[in-house]
Amino acid sequence: MTTTTKPIPKPERAKPRIDWRKLGGRVFQAVLSVVLAMLIGALLLLVSGTNPLTAYRSLFYGAFGTVDRFAETLVKATPLLIIAVSVSICFRAQVWNIGAEGQLILGAITSTWVALTFSSLPAPLLLVLSLIAGAIGGAVWGGIAGILKAKMQANEVITTSMLNYIAVYLLGFLVRGPLMDPNGFNFPQSALIKESLELPRLIPGTRLNLAFVLALLLVAGAMVFWRSTIGFRTEIVGASRRVAKQIGLSVGGTFVLVTALSGALVGMAGWGEIFGLHFRLIEEIARGLGNLGIVVALLGELHPLGMLVSSLLFGALVVGGNAMERNAGVPFALVDVIQGAIILLILARTYFFKKASAS
Amino acid sequence: MNVELITFSLVVGWLAASMRLATPILFAALGEVFTERAGILNLGLEGIMLVGALVGFVVTYATGSLWFGLAAAALAGMLMALLMGFMSITAKVNQVVAGIGITILGSGLSTLLFRMFFGLRSTPPQIAMFPTRPIPLLSQIPVLGRVFFSHNVLVYLALILVAVSWVILYRTRFGLAIRAVGERPDAVDTRGLNVAVLRYVALMIGGALAGIGGAYLPLANLGLFWTGMTAGRGFIAIAVVVFSRWDPVGALIGSLVFGGAHALQLTLQTLQAPIPSELLLMLPYVVTIIVLVSVSRRAEFPGAFAVPYSRSGEE
Numbered sequence: 001m002t003t004t005t006k007p008i009p010k011p012e013r014a015k016p017r018i019d020w021r022k023l024g025g026r027v028f029q030a031v032l033s034v035v036l037a038m039l040i041g042a043l044l045l046l047v048s049g050t051n052p053l054t055a056y057r058s059l060f061y062g063a064f065g066t067v068d069r070f071a072e073t074l075v076k077a078t079p080l081l082i083i084a085v086s087v088s089i090c091f092r093a094q095v096w097n098i099g100a101e102g103q104l105i106l107g108a109i110t111s112t113w114v115a116l117t118f119s120s121l122p123a124p125l126l127l128v129l130s131l132i133a134g135a136i137g138g139a140v141w142g143g144i145a146g147i148l149k150a151k152m153q154a155n156e157v158i159t160t161s162m163l164n165y166i167a168v169y170l171l172g173f174l175v176r177g178p179l180m181d182p183n184g185f186n187f188p189q190s191a192l193i194k195e196s197l198e199l200p201r202l203i204p205g206t207r208l209n210l211a212f213v214l215a216l217l218l219v220a221g222a223m224v225f226w227r228s229t230i231g232f233r234t235e236i237v238g239a240s241r242r243v244a245k246q247i248g249l250s251v252g253g254t255f256v257l258v259t260a261l262s263g264a265l266v267g268m269a270g271w272g273e274i275f276g277l278h279f280r281l282i283e284e285i286a287r288g289l290g291n292l293g294i295v296v297a298l299l300g301e302l303h304p305l306g307m308l309v310s311s312l313l314f315g316a317l318v319v320g321g322n323a324m325e326r327n328a329g330v331p332f333a334l335v336d337v338i339q340g341a342i343i344l345l346i347l348a349r350t351y352f353f354k355k356a357s358a359s
Numbered sequence: 360m361n362v363e364l365i366t367f368s369l370v371v372g373w374l375a376a377s378m379r380l381a382t383p384i385l386f387a388a389l390g391e392v393f394t395e396r397a398g399i400l401n402l403g404l405e406g407i408m409l410v411g412a413l414v415g416f417v418v419t420y421a422t423g424s425l426w427f428g429l430a431a432a433a434l435a436g437m438l439m440a441l442l443m444g445f446m447s448i449t450a451k452v453n454q455v456v457a458g459i460g461i462t463i464l465g466s467g468l469s470t471l472l473f474r475m476f477f478g479l480r481s482t483p484p485q486i487a488m489f490p491t492r493p494i495p496l497l498s499q500i501p502v503l504g505r506v507f508f509s510h511n512v513l514v515y516l517a518l519i520l521v522a523v524s525w526v527i528l529y530r531t532r533f534g535l536a537i538r539a540v541g542e543r544p545d546a547v548d549t550r551g552l553n554v555a556v557l558r559y560v561a562l563m564i565g566g567a568l569a570g571i572g573g574a575y576l577p578l579a580n581l582g583l584f585w586t587g588m589t590a591g592r593g594f595i596a597i598a599v600v601v602f603s604r605w606d607p608v609g610a611l612i613g614s615l616v617f618g619g620a621h622a623l624q625l626t627l628q629t630l631q632a633p634i635p636s637e638l639l640l641m642l643p644y645v646v647t648i649i650v651l652v653s654v655s656r657r658a659e660f661p662g663a664f665a666v667p668y669s670r671s672g673e674e
Contacts, residue, residue, distance in 0.1 A: 044471065044475075048475040096455045096456070096459070098459060148648070148652050152652045152653075152655050152656050153655045153656050153658075154648070154651045154652045154655045155597075155598075155601070155651065155655065157402055157455060157458075157459070157594070157597075158594050158597055158598050158647065158648075158651055159648055159651065159652075161405075161591060161594045162591065162594065162595075162598075162644040162645075162647050162648050163644075163648070164591075165590070165591050165641070165644040166641045166644050166645060169637040169638070169640045169641045169644075170637070170641070172637040173635050173637035173638055176635070176637070177635060291463050291466075294459060294463075295463065298456065331470070331471050331474035331475070333467050333468075333470035333471035333474060333586075334467075334471055335467075336463065336466060336467025336468075336470060336471065337464065337467040337468055337471050338467075339463050339464075339467060340406075340460055340461070340462075340463040340464025340465070340466075340467050340468070341464060343456070343457075343459065343460030343463060343464070344442070344446060344457065344460045344461070344464065347446060347450070347452040347453070347456055347457055347460060348445075348446060348450045348452060350450075350452075351449070351450035351451070351452070
């Protein structure tokens with residue numbers, strides 16, 4: 001502590017210190033949860049008569065085997081990381097927003113719409129405008145749940161999950177109707193965006209693009225956010241609604257803020273998926289990303305750096321899982337099972353560790 | 360749209376379809392009434408229903424017996440609920456996050472197991488469903504006969520369970536204990552009843568019924584299984600429970616509202632209404648939000664809702 005040099009001690013949070021032992025313990029628990037979840041997966045594979053070693057080897061090679069594979073892992077980690085950062089903002093306020101899938105879809109829709117509608121604008125300007133449009137689309141979709149929670153006490157888990165389904169059908173409607181590619185032979189997809197709008201590739205020959213840098217910037221932004229006054233307020237609302245009210249914070253306002261803010265971030269992830277990977281609206285744009293983002297956030301302990309690590313892990317699981325399905329014939333759903341197991345293990349770990357230290 | 364087609368019989372047909380489509384939600388919602396009355400929020404309902412749907416389908420496919428399939432689905436639902444119970448009652452973790460975890464686990468497990476049992480095939484496996492069995496005499500009653508008494512046996516089972524749940528909840532000692540443990544677990548504890556056991560039992564009732572509700576889809580409605588086939592019905596059931604004010608009869612009314620929205624979408628599609636089908640498919644989800652919003656403010660949740668119980672001084 002450096003307080004001895006100063007006459008008035010600063011508030012505790014001014015200088016966050018790192019408790020290495022505690023951090024080590026938490027990292028150990030997180031790693032243990034992942035290992036246990038993979039063991040559960042291995043057990044399921046054994047029961048079904050597949051050699052888990054073959055499956056996991058093909059998973060690992062699929063995710064890290066070559067530069068291309070690793071780049072693909074980063075590509076898949078990108079939206080997961082952004083979603084996790086956004087989810088963590090809500091979760092730290094104890095607002096259980098599970099609507100990332102819908103928010104990403106809305107961001108993808110609005111950003112693509114802007115890019116297709118105002119295609120005569122210069123590319124850099126249009127790129128920025130579409131990013132903003134994506135953020136607004138996501139923010140509105142997330143904010144709806146926040147407003148309904150603040151004003152009407154509607155449970156956000158239900159509203160956000162319903163909004164996910166509504167967004168999926170909205171997207172389905174748009175790519176078959178108003179936004180369908182007129183020259184696309186009736187495929188359910190929009191027209192391609194201009195080539196000049198495609199995000200530059202970081203490694204030529206791979207799909208890794210600028211959106212990954214955006215994700216890293218958002219991680220840095222999140223670290224600043226949690227040190228800011230608004231971040232601190234958010235955490236107070238998360239810690240105790242009662243205390244927050246007593247010291248005059250607007251709890252309802254915080255609900256709206258965190259849902260809209262996290263929606264805006266996820267909307268940007270939608271922008272990244274379109275402008276970095278698909279270059280057009282397709283129906284499968286968000287499939288499964290919402291749930292994965294939640295798992296990434298929880299495994300990363302809602303900490304920006306923790307989530308960075310866990311997003312890489314899950315990027316690898318997704319890429320490797322696909323390779324495993326192709327090469328070893330193991331269903332990708334194994335990765336979904338591992339996800340669910342990881343959440344439950346992460347949640348219950350305090351219980352098990354308490355038991356272990358008591359005996 | 361052909362207006363002349365909107366006849367009396369069409370409306371009755373729509374109401375009858377509402378009842379059929381309300382049934383899976385009703386099963387899950389009745390179970391969740393017990394669970395939430397005992398003070399537990401089981402947000403894993405969606406995942407439990409999916410596992411119920413898968414197990415019901417697989418066991419029926421393997422044994423050829425719909426009743427075996429249904430029983431197995433109930434059992435699988437109970438096992439999933441047991442896991443939720445361990446998380447929420449024993450480990451005392453945040454019930455919302457645990458529920459999300461259960462849902463993700465259930466959707467992954469059902470997909471994985473389906474692939475393990477059936478592999479990839481060009482034509483999906485199919486089963487014979489519970490047949491429609493109109494009840495003699497009762498089904499002859501105008502309107503009501505078609506709406507309530509001309510269905511498959513699971514619809515009747517759900518309707519009977521509404522009455523049974525009401526009796527259990529309000530007219531038995533067990534029901535009183537369930538309600539008390541959700542309001543004042545400390546009082547129940549001092550009377551010498553086991554809070555944890557009561558809550559586990561309530562959760563497992565909920566799990567069994569959610570499993571049956573999930574199995575209703577392949578066994579009585581579609582004859583098939585596919586990934587994510589419950590399509591949010593687990594979450595809708597939770598909204599129904601809030602709407603019902605934790606009451607079995609209210610759960611019936613609430614389920615009918617959502618069944619009605621589902622059925623309306625089908626009716627409008629058969630009428631070839633000039634509305635894109637995707638927008639019609641949104642209807643049940645929009646209705647869920649509207650209903651949830653309109654009832655949530657006045658809703659009085661059980662006193663100890665979603666709060667793990669520890670004796671004072673105990674960690």
